[in-house]
Amino acid sequence: MMKKFEFQEKAINELLRYTINNMDEQHIDITFSAPVGSGKTMMLGKYMNTLITRLKSLDSNSDIVFFWISPGRGKLDEQSMKKISNMSTDINCLLLKDILVNQELKSNDAVFTDWQKLNSDNNIAWRNGDFNGLDFILNNRVSKLILIIDEAHDTSTTEISQNIIDKIDPFLTIYVTATPKDIIGKHINVEIDDVIAEGLIKSIVDINDDLKIEKNSLFVDNLIKKAIEKRNHLQELYKSNGSEIIPLCLIQIENDSSYDKDKSSSIDNCEKIKNKLLAFGIEEDKIAIWLASNKSENLKDIVNNDVEFLIFKQAVATGWDCPRSQILIRLRETSSIIFDIQTIGRIMRMPQLHHYTEQELNKAYIYTDDENFKYNITVDEKLKSKIRSELNMSIIKDEFVAEKKAMNLVSEKMAIQYSGLIDGETLYELLYKVITPEIKKLNKNVKITRNILDGDIDSEKFYNNEFEMEAQKQIDVSEKDISEKFYYYVKKIYNKFNISNYLYSIAESSKINRKEFRKMFLANKEQLSLIIRDAIDKYENSNLKFRTTRIYTIPERSYYNKYIDSMDNNYIYNKLPDFQFLYDNDIIKEPEYLFSKYLLKNKKIKCWLKNGDMGEEFFSILYNVKSQETKITETLPFYPDYLIITQENELFILETKGFRDIDPHTEFKYNAISNYLKKNKKCFENYKKVVFSIVRFIDEIPYVLINTNKYISNLSDSNHWVKLDDLF
DSSP, X not given: OOXXXXXXXXXXXXXXXXXHHTTTXXXXXXXXXXXXXXXXXXXXXXXXXXXXHHHHHTTOXXXXXXXXXXXXXXXXXXXXXXHHHHHOSSSEEEEHHHHHHHTOOOTTEEEEEEGGGTSOTTSTTTOOSSXXXXXXXXXXXXXXXXXXXXXXXXXXXXXXXXXXXXXXOOSEEEEEESSOSSOOSXXXXXXXXXXXXXXXXXXXXXXXXXXXXXXXXXXXXXXXXXXXXXXHHHHHHHHHTXXXXXXXXXXXXXXXXXXXXXXXXXXXXXXXXXXXXXXTXXXXXXXXXXXXXXXXXXXXXXXXXXXXXXXXXXTTSSSOOOTTEEEEEEOOOSSOOEEOHHHHHTTTBOTXXXXXXXXXXXEEEEEESXXXXXXXXXXXXXXXXXXXXXXXXXXXXXXXXXXXXXXXXXXXXXXXXXXXXXXXXXXXXXXXXXXXXXXXXXXXXXXXXXXXXXTSSOGGGGGSGGGHHHHHHSOBOOHHHHHHHHHHHHHHHOSSSOOHHHHHHHXXXXXXXXXXXHHHHHHTHHHHHHHHHHHHHHHHHHHSEEEEEEEEXXXXXXXXXXXXXXXXXXXXXXXXXXXXXXXXTTEEOHHHHHHHHHHHHOTTEEEEEEOOSSSTTSOOEEEEEEOTTTOOEEEEEEOOSEEEEETTOEEEEEEEOOSSOOOTTHHHHHHHHHHHHHHTGXXXXXXXXXXXXXXXXXXXXXXXXXXXXXXXXXTTOTTTEEEGGGGO
């Protein structure tokens, strides 16, 4: 694993705990839901590997085999197998055809296949011929079987799929999805906010950013022009942030019914859009096409090449990852457009697995010509809250503009300095430490063929007897080709600093010359890339974090997924959020819901707003807490829930907790509040009084902690916990 993220470790541990605690059961189910971009495959790979290790350490008599089913398109089973095999030497990764040849399932085997290879009794998988079919192999296994169904929302609930699951007869079925339609068994869920907080996915999706929908014949042209301008602007921002990322714009064309008859309609539509791009000055080689009947050559390396626009119909909806994708143009279908989470997911990943100081780079953008667009029901409330359009936008009421202007608070957060300022000596030492033992294990005498160079066939297959003849048939490549590909992959690992000379120096210290090392690297690029990236992550995380501040003022616009049609209230914006949707893991956040109701009824309050949970545009302060696991003191942000201005021009900044405060960090947050008030007195000169504290409830009545420098958890302490009403 390149980098540890707390939400991933938590999910992996939940999977392990539930599996091990139920090893004696005949059949159990888990629904494992996690947003696109959270690293589902990586988490499952670590779960599989750790489960094998744990069962050995527990002296368990249970041997495990894994059976992994992917959707039947895009060779997703092979992609998943490659990812898992790169992560673990304990798991024996195989395709279905390998098992049919081997005629057995052995302990620690992991079989990867797709639904199309299984969904008929006539498929070769189930037939008995020269070899026994899958029925025979499954019935004669001695190990417990764990079935993993990837993208489970797609096909796992059909009658055919259920029959296949029954035939496989797993002890545990794990339904893996970003969009669970139904929760089956134990629900283990990764929150989208946790993934955003780690910088793995974009924080916001803007729909028709600064673009008004106008019903005229030129609107599609204007929409495409706007998307082109946005793409070019983003590329300039990447450059100014020291990155060479080329943002990709996806264009989803009409899903015309005549496509299935002769395919001509979609092709005409594709050509129409392509010609518009050419007319707007986009070079032809910067446009890629992905239709069933028309795939352009430049699709092959689209993750890394300089293509700027990709025209598609439905191909990228599931299982396709190109992290530099950032803009989606969605053109009107015959019926009202539906944004599906799988399509939105294609533009949600962060290309370098971190957020940037320039906030526009942390957003995804959708442009559509449908004024009645809506979200698919599979887009959950948490993702909807990240999607911004005119439909879920509210603006500050005219009567509260003065309050907006008066509020100028120092907002604190942690950032990572991504720049060319590298401490070369420290980075070299880290790389030397991790790479030296690895390259000593590798064979110097590597023959590089075109297939290895282009990554079409795994290099290790060329070094066993079975594939020796196949290797000899491959076309040799020149030293120039090898050198160019070496620099290409090294730059792909880390494009902020040239580490190739460091790698050469490390190789030479192990008596490996540059020519040999380039070949060794290319033959083992997946393995070495992970090791190098992991070392760089450690370097960046330990050396480049710093505190940053900005001036927070109330945002001009607010976005919320669901509003109540009520103008007669003291909320600062012109639409009132439905606070029953302030929930976590499908449970209403009772303190926030109660407090919002209290604020709406209180005549002493002039106006108030609900602060966001994360993001540059919201108010946050930093606090320090020591990790129980690592004993390392971390600096983290927290976002106080409410900003309140009374009729007497008093400012209340309050963090809500329940009657039973289950947040282990409350004490550290309260300490940070005290320090913040001392440091930033000038921020509050516009207000008659400032109260910045914790609020908790007794019988639905809010109490606030005051007049103490340390956190007091006991609500019965009436000297310090007082009714909020008494402070107004």
